[in-house]
Amino acid sequence: MTPEALMGGFTAPPQHSSRAFRAALTALSRPGTIVTVEGGHGPAPLSPAAAILALTLLDGTTPVHLAGGHDAPALRDWLAFHTGAPVVGAEGAAFAIGTWAALQPIPRFAIGTAEYPDRAATLIIEMPALTATGPRLSGPGIDGTAQLSLPEAAAFRANRALFPLGFDCFLTCGSHLAGLPRSTIVEDI
Amino acid sequence: MTDQAYNFAYLDEQTKRMIRRAILKGVAVPGYQVPFASREMPMPYGWGTGGVQVTAACLTPEDTLKVIDQGADDTTNAVSIRKFFQRTAQVATTEATSEATVIQTRHRIPEAPLTKDQILVYQVPIPEPLRFLEPRETETRKMHSLEEYGLMHVKLYEDIARHGAIATSYAYPVKVEGRYVMDPSPIPKFDNPKLSNSPALQLFGAGREQRIYALPPFTHVVSLDFDDHPFEPSKAPHDCDLCGAGESYLDEVITDDQGGRMFVCSDTDFCRTRREEGHVGRLGEPQFSSKKIANSFEGICAPEEAAE
Numbered sequence: 001m002t003p004e005a006l007m008g009g010f011t012a013p014p015q016h017s018s019r020a021f022r023a024a025l026t027a028l029s030r031p032g033t034i035v036t037v038e039g040g041h042g043p044a045p046l047s048p049a050a051a052i053l054a055l056t057l058l059d060g061t062t063p064v065h066l067a068g069g070h071d072a073p074a075l076r077d078w079l080a081f082h083t084g085a086p087v088v089g090a091e092g093a094a095f096a097i098g099t100w101a102a103l104q105p106i107p108r109f110a111i112g113t114a115e116y117p118d119r120a121a122t123l124i125i126e127m128p129a130l131t132a133t134g135p136r137l138s139g140p141g142i143d144g145t146a147q148l149s150l151p152e153a154a155a156f157r158a159n160r161a162l163f164p165l166g167f168d169c170f171l172t173c174g175s176h177l178a179g180l181p182r183s184t185i186v187e188d189i
Numbered sequence: 190m191t192d193q194a195y196n197f198a199y200l201d202e203q204t205k206r207m208i209r210r211a212i213l214k215g216v217a218v219p220g221y222q223v224p225f226a227s228r229e230m231p232m233p234y235g236w237g238t239g240g241v242q243v244t245a246a247c248l249t250p251e252d253t254l255k256v257i258d259q260g261a262d263d264t265t266n267a268v269s270i271r272k273f274f275q276r277t278a279q280v281a282t283t284e285a286t287s288e289a290t291v292i293q294t295r296h297r298i299p300e301a302p303l304t305k306d307q308i309l310v311y312q313v314p315i316p317e318p319l320r321f322l323e324p325r326e327t328e329t330r331k332m333h334s335l336e337e338y339g340l341m342h343v344k345l346y347e348d349i350a351r352h353g354a355i356a357t358s359y360a361y362p363v364k365v366e367g368r369y370v371m372d373p374s375p376i377p378k379f380d381n382p383k384l385s386n387s388p389a390l391q392l393f394g395a396g397r398e399q400r401i402y403a404l405p406p407f408t409h410v411v412s413l414d415f416d417d418h419p420f421e422p423s424k425a426p427h428d429c430d431l432c433g434a435g436e437s438y439l440d441e442v443i444t445d446d447q448g449g450r451m452f453v454c455s456d457t458d459f460c461r462t463r464r465e466e467g468h469v470g471r472l473g474e475p476q477f478s479s480k481k482i483a484n485s486f487e488g489i490c491a492p493e494e495a496a497e
Binding site: 013014015017018019021022024025028029030056057058059061062113114115116117118120122139140141142143163164168181182183 | 196197198202203205206207209210211212213214215216217218219221223224246247248249250251305330331333334335366368369388390403404405406407408409
């Protein structure tokens with residue numbers, strides 16, 4: 001374990017995690033809204049926003065899947081020290097972190113069961129950019145329509161068709177993040 | 190033991206993470222009841238332990254908290270929960286709906302319109318709308334998964350057959366985004382229209398029953414009804430006797446044993462704001478704002494007299 005693995009945690013965990021959670025709650029309950037978070041960071045290639053989501057939501061009870069370049073020893077050490085979350089394969093993961101390309105194929109992830117739709121994965125998708133442009137969003141949380149620079153529209157449309165099953169997403173870029181719950185209707189424009 | 194011996198907002202971080210994950214899943218599936226590992230709180234079940242846990246998981250140090258019990262800021266339940274978070278989270282508190290960022294409520298939605306910067310947290314006793322129709326959790330869970338809600342319509346129909354109208358007046362079942370039937374907690378059905386398309390996020394916590402559910406902002410919520418017996422929000426056919434408001438939900442107060450009674454706004458902040466604006470009801474007296482009273486008191490008492 002390198003000293004880097006010990007760095008980047010919240011300096012005031014109750015206060016920092018409460019603000020980070022409220023930002024994540026705003027993002028997920030208002031799809032299309034891009035919020036900024038601060039207070040933590042992790043080793044590359046993990047973005048600060050993804051690191052803060054991990055510090056806020058992960059612990060020993062949440063199996064996490066690291067996809068592609070994110071499955072690095074430095075990141076595994078950092079996650080183990082700060083969250084204690086076990087690293088698992090895609091099928092058993094409650095959370096998954098990676099780029100959209102690395103997370104493919106998406107149908108591997110848990111979508112919940114008819115009786116427990118909450119037992120579905122949350123994908124933390126690392127994005128090269130995050131802007132309010134691109135596919136049109138509508139549905140719960142959105143007053144009319146919104147736009148978000150999703151990596152594609154088809155996969156999220158297919159996910160919406162499974163409702164109330166399906167995975168939920170956070171999109172992260174630098175210290176910015178946005179949410180895309182399974183309830184959002186995604187259309188190409 | 191000092192108050193600083195508690196973690197921020199009372200709950201430990203591990204518990205808050207678990208509650209926060211449940212809240213996020215509740216937001217992702219509007220109206221679905223997410224099971225969570227409800228903790229014992231330093232208050233009895235039925236006093237809002239679910240709402241308190243949701244509030245504790247949501248509060249940030251910058252928040253301004255308002256707590257209401259049946260619309261009132263000054264009843265035992267509201268006062269004790271407000272003090273609880275003052276002591277354990279050191280957050281600012283208010284009685285004014287417009288100043289609050291987090292509002293914990295027992296059985297009412299404030300009269301003043303909510304904004305996008307507010308979160309409304311409901312205390313829920315029985316989260317399962319089908320529970321009194323089907324006592325087995327295994328069965329109600331199956332009914333939700335199969336979207337089998339015929340029994341609820343039978344219940345409303347039996348109301349009509351027996352009383353000539355739907356007699357359910359509170360905890361009136363709603364359907365969320367055309368999918369889940371949800372118990373809006375025991376709010377009067379007068380408040381049901383405010384559930385739909387609210388700019389504020391609405392979170393529901395049931396402590397004893399260990400369920401959290403949510404209505405994201407701008408979610409479509411429909412009160413169940415029939416074409417020939419449409420849903421009608423109802424209230425006492427009176428104006429508030431203190432502030433004269435004709436459109437607010439009213440409490441009936443018995444004033445003597447001779448049949449005397451008065452109707453007053455259930456939302457104390459709404460009523461006080463109207464009285465300070467100069468509105469006067471049937472039994473009301475013209476009011477000064479509390480600030481004006483304080484100022485006039487200073488005018489009467491000269492500073493040197495007050496010092497003695």
